Amino acid sequence: MSQHRLAVSLVAGLLSTAPLSASHAIAQTTITSERPASFALRNGLQVVVIPDHRTPVVTQMMWYKVGSADETPGKSGLAHFLEHLMFKGTAKHPAGEFSQTVLRVGGNENAFTSTDYTGYFQRVPREQLGKMMEFEADRMTGLILHDENVLPERDVVLEEYNMRVANNPDARLTEQIMAALYLNHPYGRPVIGWHREIEKLDREDALAFYKRFYAPNNAILIIAGDVDASEIRPMVEKNFADIPAQPSIPAKRLRPQEPTPVSPRTVTLADPRVEQPTLRRYYLVPSAATAAVGESPALDVLAQLMGGGANSYLYRSLVIDRQLAISTGANYQGTALDPSQFVISASPKPGVEFAQIEEAIDKVIADIARNPPRAEDLERVKTQLIAASIYAQDNQAMLARWYGGALTTGLSVDDIRSWPDRIRAVTAEQVREAAQAWLDKKRSVTGYLIKDVAPKREEKRS
Numbered sequence: 001m002s003q004h005r006l007a008v009s010l011v012a013g014l015l016s017t018a019p020l021s022a023s024h025a026i027a028q029t030t031i032t033s034e035r036p037a038s039f040a041l042r043n044g045l046q047v048v049v050i051p052d053h054r055t056p057v058v059t060q061m062m063w064y065k066v067g068s069a070d071e072t073p074g075k076s077g078l079a080h081f082l083e084h085l086m087f088k089g090t091a092k093h094p095a096g097e098f099s100q101t102v103l104r105v106g107g108n109e110n111a112f113t114s115t116d117y118t119g120y121f122q123r124v125p126r127e128q129l130g131k132m133m134e135f136e137a138d139r140m141t142g143l144i145l146h147d148e149n150v151l152p153e154r155d156v157v158l159e160e161y162n163m164r165v166a167n168n169p170d171a172r173l174t175e176q177i178m179a180a181l182y183l184n185h186p187y188g189r190p191v192i193g194w195h196r197e198i199e200k201l202d203r204e205d206a207l208a209f210y211k212r213f214y215a216p217n218n219a220i221l222i223i224a225g226d227v228d229a230s231e232i233r234p235m236v237e238k239n240f241a242d243i244p245a246q247p248s249i250p251a252k253r254l255r256p257q258e259p260t261p262v263s264p265r266t267v268t269l270a271d272p273r274v275e276q277p278t279l280r281r282y283y284l285v286p287s288a289a290t291a292a293v294g295e296s297p298a299l300d301v302l303a304q305l306m307g308g309g310a311n312s313y314l315y316r317s318l319v320i321d322r323q324l325a326i327s328t329g330a331n332y333q334g335t336a337l338d339p340s341q342f343v344i345s346a347s348p349k350p351g352v353e354f355a356q357i358e359e360a361i362d363k364v365i366a367d368i369a370r371n372p373p374r375a376e377d378l379e380r381v382k383t384q385l386i387a388a389s390i391y392a393q394d395n396q397a398m399l400a401r402w403y404g405g406a407l408t409t410g411l412s413v414d415d416i417r418s419w420p421d422r423i424r425a426v427t428a429e430q431v432r433e434a435a436q437a438w439l440d441k442k443r444s445v446t447g448y449l450i451k452d453v454a455p456k457r458e459e460k461r462s
Contacts, residue, residue, distance in 0.1 A: 036403060036413055037229030041237065043245045044217025048403050048413065049232050050224035052396050058129045058225030059397050061121040062136050063404040065220070066213040068193070069115045069186040069255055069338070075205055077193015080113040081157055082206050086120065087111075088149050090142035095149065098135045107132075115187050116337045117408040123397060126226045130235055136221075137239035140214055143207075150203040158199065161192050169271040169449060173280065176267045177447040181282050184256045185338060215246030220407050224400040258284060258339060261443045270452035276326075278449040279357050280345045285438045287336035289410035296334050297422040298434040299342060303332040304381040305373055305431065306364065307344065311380065313364050314346070324352050324360055337409045342438060354448055362441075369436040372428030386420045 036050045071078045089095030102109045107124030122132045165171045175190050182188030192198070221240070223232055261284055288296040306313050307330025314328035325346045333340045346357050392398045406416050 035417065038413060039229070039233060041216065041241050043241065043243055044215075045236070045240050045243075046220045046407065047232070047236050048220065048222050048407065049227060049229040050222065050396075050399050050403065051226075051228060052224055052399065053226050055396075056126045056226050057123060057396065058126050058223060058227055059121060059123045059400050060129060060132050060136065061119055061222040061224075061400045061404050062140075063117050063119045063220040063222065063408050064214060065116070065218050065253070065408050066118055067114050067116040068189055068191040070213065070253065071186070071189070071209075073186075075197060075201060076189045077157065077191075077198040078201060078205055078209050079118055080192050081154065081198070081201050082209050083111045083113045083118050083120075084153050084157060085145060085150060085206050085210075086139055086143060088143065088145060088153070090138050090144055092138050092142060093135060098139070101131065101135070105131075113191055115191060117404070119404060121397070121400070129223070129225075129227065133235055133239045137243065140216070140219070140240075141243055143210055143214075145203050145207055147203055150206060154198065154201055157192070158195070161195055161198060165190070165192065166195070167273075169269060169274050170278065172271070173267070173269045173278070173447045173449045176269060177280065177282050177445050180265045180267050180445045181284055181341065182258060185258045186255055187336075187338065187340075212246070213249070215249060216240055216243050217245040218249045220404060222400045222404045224396050224403075253337060255338060264441045265445045267445060267447045268450065269447065270450050272452045272454065274449055274451040276347050277354075277451065278345065278347050279354050279446065280343060280449075281361070281444050281446045283342040283344075283439055284339055284443045285332070285342045287338065287340040287409070288334040288406075288415070289337055290339055294422075294426070294430055295434060297419075297426045298430040299332045299438065300334065300385060300423060301378070301381055301426045302368070302431050302434050302439075303330045303342065304385055305368070305377060306330040308381060308384060311377075313368070314344070314361065317364050318346055318357065318360050322360055324348060324356055335405045335409050335411075358446070365435055365439045368432060369439070370432075372432040375428070378426075378428050378431070382423055382426065385423050389420050 034051045036048050038046065038048045040046050066079060068076065068079045087095070087099060089097065099109060102122050102124060105124055105128045107122055107128065109120075109122045111120045112118070120136065122136075124132055165175060178190070179188045193201075221236065285299060286292070286295055291299070304312070307315070307328060309315065312328070312330070314330060318325040318328050325348050327345075327347045329343075329345045331343045333343070344361060346361065348354065348357050392402075402416050403413065406412065
């Protein structure tokens, strides 16, 4: 199983540059894949079919509109815990049968949990789709859990926490920054959970969460591959139509929201295992679902301008011109149901203080907030972003993830397909306004990762 947060701006992180010879053609191109077909069953299940006839393979993804931000306070990690337990079998298909079948037909499978959604997928030969659909429909309501398989799986999750967080200083810094950035919103809880709360999760917690959120009217089925919508609908109806909706699921998820930030915050994490000090600054910014028209694409472009490769403003300033850092980056997390994050990072050279790094970062931001980017820079990063959206269409699973991530966080099929057009329409003034409005230090948490050098104990003399 994998725990992840889907890249919010759909494709911004896939490619940092586009071939120069292709720049003009790319700049005039939009999403080229065949438009997905979509329909819904009476019980509320949404279905999206993405045709991709290049190979006789199909990817099935079942997305549930529930993630760590929907957990009951005090039971952090429950969404991720249930993701693990969904592989424990049903009365019809005992534990292991689903996974073994996927392997036997030469396919692969996995699952993922984020703040806003949980997903399960299989990639198999086309003729095996009906069997995969039967398995997935069965475990939507038929999951059987016993203490003898729940409690050992909780230990697996705790070990995952130890490996991914407790023994990873970088991950621990991110955990602490997020907790400081979100004072009230549940995005401040780690997806994997807090260790002491994971320890207390049990069978009853998992089953209650499962019965509350796992239902067709809280799910989106994405089918991408060598299929046609006309053949998929009868298969979906056969397997899912008789599953009843869960009437207690609200039409819209309502979470506690963040107050307006009023002061910058800092977090320092010292760990003896740190070899490279790092600075990361998170800003609270609108997501694609919460932004005003034009704001989210402008933040995408701003992130690429500031941190997208060797020609980015941060790299030029901190690495090349001032030689303060060995690396820099910027990222906008746009795919989220509620306000999200714009992240800036830098790793200082030996002997360089964090204050010098911050002063240089602040100058780059101030320059953009005062002066719109040059036309050639704007065109370059737009081409990079649009190129990424085109090249990524070669990946069937990525196509399914685009649509699933968008639909589970309040966006639409049209939002994804028009994304290159919205990037193309971003103006230099919109980028300047985004930097001025959202990269305000009062909206930020700055995290410092440093090496903890414990004082040596004096040796006892006899």
